[in-house]
Amino acid sequence: MRRRRQCTTWSCSAVDVQCQRLARHDGPHGASPTSTYERHWSWSDGDPDAIEVLPGTVWFHPPDRARHAKTARRLGEWTALGLFAALLWWADSWATAFVFLALEMLLSVRRARFVDLGRFTAGVWRVTKVAPPVIFGVAFVLHGEGRNAKKAGIEIILGPVVVGAFSLMPRSEWPAYKRSQAAFDAQQKERRS
Structure with missing residues (x-):
């Protein structure tokens, strides 16, 4: 699978966002604050200070390895919490382990x-x-x-x-x-x- 790269162009300092389109894209640069935001900023190479707010979302999806790293980190956290809850169950009671897991999930x-x-x-x-x-x-x-x-x-x-x-x-x-x-x-x- 070919690795996709993000465009490296930044807008003016007033908005200060990086273009979220793929590298070597056609047309103006664009960036959205989130992946579900209904509008995006648009600017061109000629005048990065002239920023327009247009409808639609522009969002660069990171390569699969970034998603895998995030999944691995979460899996590691859940494994550590599960082991600690099992230790609490073994050392004290199931109620202590349950309260620990409930509070941990609530505070996270x-x-x-x-x-x-x-x-x-x-x-x-x-x-x-x-x-x-x-x-x-x-x-x-x-x-x-x-x-x-x-x-x-x-x-x-x-x-x-x-x-x-x-x-x-x-x-x-x-x-x-x-x-x-x-x-x-x-x-x-x-x-x-």
Whole structure:
């Protein structure tokens, strides 16, 4: 398999991104902030300071060896965690090993994850960088802003991670939301047929 290389051209210092197209590509250079971002920056060799924001994603996919290295690193981490949990099980109890694995998985969350349970949602997400550092905390999630907002649920802060369960909207608004959602679904089904 032939190795694919990324274009080495950089844009102006105002945006300061490397072109994410393949080397020796035709047309202008382009770069996207992430692989799922819906827009990208575009510039040409003649004037790297003239940057346009265009629709579409431009993303250079790394060679397979980079993905394999990442997979190997994760496999090594999981193996070490599994061995340590087995040691805890052998030395103390299965409950200690389970609590260790649950806390380790919880504290290693990098992206927000949510599970919808009808009107309620439970999830895990990272604490914002502007929040004061807290080792452990319990707080209420509110519907809206200010002290008069109704309580929606509860969240537990464990260092850099928040675990919470809350309702998506107040009980009085839920029937109207369900009716509008059903009307929208019917309209979408009608368009498809």
